Amino acid sequence: MFKGINLQTISREQIRRGRLASERVRAYRVQRDLSAVDVAGMLTAATGGVESFTVDDIIEWEREGFPLAQIEIVERAFGLKKGSLTSSLRKRLNSIEIGARLRRAREDAGKSQRQVAELICESPKTIDQYETGQVVLDVHTLIAYAEAVGTTVAYLVGETKNAKT
Secondary structure, three states: OOOOOOHHHOOHHHHHHHHHHHHHHHHHHHHOOOOHHHHHHHHHHHOOOOOOOOHHHHHHHHHHOOOHHHHHHHHHHOOOOOOHHHHHHHHHHOOOHHHHHHHHHHHHOOOOHHHHHHHHOOOHHHHHHHHOOOOOOOHHHHHHHHHHHOOOHHHHOOOOOOOOO
16 A cells, blocks of 8 residues: 555554645645646656656555655655645644534535435534534545535635635
8 A cells, every 4th residue: 555664663643644645735736737647757856866656656645645755755846845744734624613614515515414424424423523623534534525515625624715616
């Protein structure tokens, strides 16, 4: 799953950071209309050609989570500060503001908590806990929630005011 990394030595927090980075890379790629080929080229260039990245690497990492060894290269390739791929999204995910955005997006879509719960395979009680900020969503649930209510992850985490996909 993660190229060159023994999963048994990775902590749960490291895997979470890799998944957060994946979401940020996907969002960056979509915002700038970049293909996986473009991103692979940018990463390869950021290492001065020392490491070579493929489209398959990018697709797998966006799906499963970026290996921590690659996050710094991604930040360099995208001109971001070290640690920015994971820190800003984690801060937003821990905020109660996201709960209000979840609720607003669901209501704007005309869906009940039960309907969203069924669409993302959660209980209505869990949806309520997400919307009140009692429970923090993981990235995969956040993506599923956004799709269920027809909005973007960028909107849900407060990076854009445009709620439409």
